[in-house]
Structures are given as structure tokens and as C-alpha cells.
Amino acid sequence: MRIKTIKGYPVVNLADGALLGRVQDFMINPLEKKVEGLIVGEKGFLKGKSQQISFEQIYNIGKDVLIIKSEEQASPADTHTPLDEFKDYSFLGSSVVSSQGDYIAKVQDFTFSVQTGAIKELLLYDTPKRDKKDRNILLSIDGVLNLGKDYVIATLDYANYIREEHRTDQAE
Secondary structure, eight states, X not given: OBHHXXXXXXXXXXXXOOEEEEEEEEEEETTTTEEEEEEEESSSSSSOOEEEEEGGGEEEEOSSOEEESOSTTOEETTSOOGGGGGTTOOOTTOEEEETTSOEEEEEEEEEEOTTTOBEEEEEEESOTTOOOTTEXXXXXXXXXXXXXXXXXXXXXXXXXXXXXXXXXXXXX
């Protein structure tokens, strides 16, 4: 599933069906290359109270709604939790360079496993030498050495981990 697809999704508590808010952002662990949790804002997109929910609390990510197991383990975003170290981290928009220092592209989005949170592929844009009017360019996470905040560093043989797909409006 693409990360940008579920931004804005309603977050519902499985126990009582209560709407907790909407997905505002994600907490990424760059060393593990996975989604560790999400930030849920109050029922609107206004900058009010928000809370952090660990990925383990997610029961299911459906086509239209994200369901969590329990609100009890969610913590207000203004209190210190183990997720805090990932709160302000993002590599979206970062340049991707090879380990040799050659520019490859920029990161537009990424896909992740809804079961584990593991990042699977990076959706690239601004790719020189590639005509991608009707194609998405994807780099497998296996071709990534480091998800740095300023630069994503790809392996020397990154080209072996790039694939193209026809562009669609559907998320993976």
C-alpha cells in the first residue's frame, strides 16, 4: 500500500467503533526501513490534539478506514514515547543517489507491508534519462543502503532493483 493513500484515513477503534481522528503522518524507522507508527489528529485536519499509535496497534488497513485494536495504548503526541525518535523523520522528497555519488531521482512516495510495516519500494520522480509519462518508476528497498533524512543512498547495483509499472490511480 502506498503511504500517501492512507493519509487522511479515518482511524476507528475496534472495541467500540469510535472515530479517533484521521491519519496525519507516519513515523518511519530509517534503520529498520519500516513504518513504526502513525500520528492521528482529532477528527478534522485542524492542528489540534494528536496522538501516536504504534504499528502493532493497527488491526487492519482497509480500502477506506484504518482500524486499531485499542485506544488504550495510544499516547498523546506531546508526551515522550519510544516512537518519539521517529516522529519528525521523513525522506519523502529526498534525492536518491548511488553509493558512487550519482544522482538517480527523488522520492515521491513509498509502499509498505500492511502486515509488518516494512517498506517495500520507493516511488521515484525526476528520473533523468527515463520517459515515464505513463509509467511509475519503483526502487525496491533491497536496492537501498540508507534512508537518510537528506539523501537516500542506493546500492552500487541499484539498477537491478528498479522496475517500471503502468501508472494507475489505484494504490498497491
